[in-house]
Amino acid sequence: MIEPSPQLPHAPLPAYYRDEADHARYVRRIFDETAVDYDRIERAMAFGSGGWYRREALRRAGLKAGDTVVDVGIGTGLLARQACALIGDQGRLIGVDPSPGMLAQVNLPGVELRAGRAEALPCADGEADFLSFGYAFRHVSDVDAALREFHRVLRPGAKLLILEISQPESRLSRACVKFYMRRIVPTLARFVSRERNSAELWRYYWDTIESCIPPAQILQAMERAGFIQVQRHTELGVFSEYTAVK
Template identity: 65%
Template sequence: MTPSPTGGPATPVVLPPHAPLPLYYSNEAEHQAFLRRIFDNTAADYDRIESVLAFGTGPSYRRAALQQAGLAPGAEVLDVGIGTGLVAREALKLIGPAGKLVGVDPSAGMMDQVKLPGVELVQGVAEALPRPDASCDFVSMGYAMRHISDVAAAFGEFHRVLRPGGRVAVLEITKPEGRVATALLKGYMRAVVPLIARVVGRRRDTSELWRYYWDTIEACIPPEQVVQALAAAGFRDVRRHASLGVFSAYTAIKPDHIVEAG
């Protein structure tokens, strides 16, 4: 929060995940329209292409990351940006029949692809989650942070909906630190992946989606800023777990109680 110059209520600090990308949109309204179109239109192809690109390793990595974040049997999970259910599927294996999972996503097309019995689906955005205060034990977000409008607002919502002691896991793809590694990944994501998408996918939008993916990865705020935003939202034990130089798993815990200042 930024103090008001007039001494009134503090002004919320807006933290976009990346600068605007004029190749795809020119303002926030166009940004939201672009995201709705691109995700609704490519939903039917998404899982098939993701499986090809990840060489089948995606499920094991997502499951391990959730375990590392502390997801346990019987937990009530809110999966933000559930998409087609790739993270949710692994979460269900960990929470078991005693657990519960609710998925939130702005894309009706993506949620139409979720084939997970017992999962409740709710249309909504990360910055204004349609869930009550202190209503879940665990919040997950898998590779969706780059597609929201305000990281600070989203993390504030994660904190609000978690019960005291609740945990959060944010999975993201991070631009490599070295120039050579960055150039290699950029070439793969902007040239090879769209080609695969055109072969495997059934819609023209699919190759555009994967080019957009790289552009958001390249422009995304750095890991240290993500860590700072989680801490600023009120979380403790905020950590980033890096894998292969490009996969980041951010974990944090909502304190059991509020420590009074003074």
């Protein structure tokens, strides 16, 4: 029996890596090397509004006090920090990331950190009431495998939130966002970062956004994984919130 080809989140980007195996190594390396700068650049890029937006997105997705959350691609903990504030002392948060450099930057007492990838989560079946995946969808190696894992880890009735940046629909808006993300942000990164590769990370960030599969395909993949009530909400025409229920 022939195994189906993995559903990639975007076309290969030869400017950064040679093949899919090299892609996984590249993503881990670039995030390891730039982890110390990530929060600083994000605050400058989002003009300090990132925390507020993440918390509101979690609220809209139905995160509540006492929930057990698995935050996939926890990174430095930007989304997890807001989730912890919402779930309170009675809640539990498990953060998963393949990058040791990113995990080393997480400073959230009580959060359990686990090394792992979205396609093979180090979590038990039905472990979570809520699973979040913030701005890391474009970095997986297999969209369908990751979504099947999300479905497995959630209990029946549990909720999924995927945050991503999508290209605006209008040509002018796309040009403006591209200029900001591809030119302004990397330039800003060079001024405020300590690691020389931080500017490269943010160029790569936009290039993956530009080549990512369209929102309709993401919604279809969520349904293929078995999710129901699959929806997409957008803010400012750029910030996509994909939600669903197991």
